[in-house]
Amino acid sequence: MFYPEAAPCILSMKKLDSSTDQKQAWWEWHKANPHVWNLFERFALEAARSGRKNFSHWLIMNRIRWETAISTTSDDFKIRNDYIAYYARLFMAMHPKYEGFFRTKKMKGESEIEQQ
Numbered sequence: 001m002f003y004p005e006a007a008p009c010i011l012s013m014k015k016l017d018s019s020t021d022q023k024q025a026w027w028e029w030h031k032a033n034p035h036v037w038n039l040f041e042r043f044a045l046e047a048a049r050s051g052r053k054n055f056s057h058w059l060i061m062n063r064i065r066w067e068t069a070i071s072t073t074s075d076d077f078k079i080r081n082d083y084i085a086y087y088a089r090l091f092m093a094m095h096p097k098y099e100g101f102f103r104t105k106k107m108k109g110e111s112e113i114e115q116q
Contacts, residue, residue, distance in 0.1 A: 036087075040061070
């Protein structure tokens with residue numbers, strides 16, 4: 001499911017470098033591929049509800065890759081690895097109860113965001 005209310009928390013973080021372009025490219029890709037968010041959210045909630053305090057967003061994305069490779073007959077599922085951290089951040093923004101569930105590193109330009 002696409003969450004338009006998430007747009008401000010993702011896109012309002014203006015950066016002063018090419019990471020803004022990457023974030024915009026991810027957001028456009030995200031809107032065009034809502035099934036990825038649906039699976040990411042489903043698998044992340046499944047992991048969180050299993051009692052784990054932390055989990056790997058990379059592992060969730062690779063499960064999505066596995067699921068789509070096995071259950072579909074269309075072209076291979078393609079997602080840039082650069083986009084995975086955005087899904088982790090979106091999940092924690094949409095589910096504040098699970099803030100910190102994914103361990104994320106500061107992205108390029110994040111220090112400028114915090115000061116603005």
